[in-house]
Amino acid sequence: MAMAQNPSKKRVSDTLFYVLYVFVAILFLAPLLFLFISAMKEETQLISDMTTLKAFVPYGNMSFDNYVQVFEKIDFLHYFRNSAVNAIIQVAVGLFINGMMGYALGLLEFRGRKFLISLMISLTIIPTEAVVINRFLVAVNMGVVNTVWALALPNLAIPMYVYLFYQHFRGMPKDLVEAAIIDGESYTGIFFKIMTPLSKPIYATVAIMSFIRAWGDLLWPTLVVRDNTWMTLPQKLRSLNDNVYVYWGQIFAFSAMVTLPILIVFLVFQKQFVQSVAMSGIKG
């Protein structure tokens, strides 16, 4: 009797859980749906829909007109190129130099190693916001303002990433290094030829973290890029949002295209994405 009762009870509670899951999912997805649906609506319909739940329903005159306008009138590709170049430099060069330092701290023995490790840990505490104005003065003195170097250079070496790489490489077997040295490999060669290929997951994790950071940053680009030449997507979105003459449809289409690249990376690299979350959790 009791045995027969249990499964049906379980089925009820399972259904209840799924109802809850779907309800919460709607809460999380609704704003995103709103964005992508609105970006395809014609302006008058969009504005009248925005006052009701119709804002979340794709119907009526759906088209890519807003997207076309964003390419033609706002020159989306220019700002996209700026953001992409900046993000690619930050991710690629950042992985390279932070990884090298993490490897040296984790696997090599040298004078000053202990000092550098505690220096990295202390530096992770300093928020960039607390040094931003004087960092700006440094950039001005270097004469890089309004160039891509101003955007990228200060964001290449990140103490947190060095620390993550250090923790990763510290866990690698030292015998591997010693064996390679006996085979006549150099310490630098070991990093590039042996350690890097063995460390793909940590590279993927840090790459995702630094890409998100580079793609969304608004404060630093606002300070160092004052003209159109290297203006990034978030900066341009801000000026569109401030401009009363820009159509909502175009702002949404622009926003949708800012979001898409990360959304795609997310869908492709879900595991690494979640991993990068777990990683940021170890920070001591």
Add this chain to the structure above:
Amino acid sequence: MSDTVLRKTANHRSRLTRSQEHAAWILCSPAMILLILFMILPFFMSVFYSFTSRQLVVSAKRPTTFVGLTNYQKVFTDEVTVKSFWNTLEYTLILVPCVLVFATLLALLVNRKARGVTIFRLIYFSPQVVTMTVVTVIWSAFFSSMDNGLFNVIIGAFGVPAQKWLQDPNLAMPCIAIMSIWQCLGMQMMIVLGGLQFIPEEIYEAGTIDGCTPWQELIYITIPQLKNTLVYVFISNTIYSLKMFTQVFMLTQGGPSNSTTTLVYRMYEEGFTNKRVGRTSALAVVFFLIVLVISQVQNRITEDK
């Protein structure tokens, strides 16, 4: 004979350590040079300039002079700056408890072995990938202050009068907190979930044998076992909210009537609109000290085991 072999090995050894030393410094130097230039140097500049009258553009008319503690005095007496402390505190007091409670609830909700549950986890996580500037664009449409704005229509259905939302000094900060919570909640849920999956199954089994109710299980097993994770979520979100800038910069520029001026936004204003590097540096140093104290609190609490 054996002596030469020994000496040879010793030589070889020291050559190895030397080449290791060289390699290490070469490998560290790119990152170190950049950190010195853009992190350590600006940090010491902040400390130094905080005692001076340094302006953004130095001219003969406004030379940089030592002013003692005047800038620090201003941090605690300037009306807008003092308000920015309270505003930041208000934002933190809304965001952090909400994130802590909802992230834990969500994590408990999805911590089941059910079909499709991983897909729901990913859906809850997905707002994390939306850039903050885009988040503010979406939510500012919802928080339209017009009578027929979406949220006004929704609350109108319950008989609540229309609100000005982001243009209301009392509501602007809670509105910003809501959109920020929507964005970061999924990620915090994942962190708590990671903590939950670390709790050994045996403890729950022992609890079941002792006749624990689900409620007792939560209070006496889950939450104490999650302590370190929850402390981490608490501290990291506190620091995260102290740094809030983008939302204000996109939506309100500190308004209405300075009700959303946050610490970092105030630094931006003082440094780049008012061009007072000295004062901004003093504010930056105070900001750093606050963050430092909070991160030390975390170390203290989590260390005791």
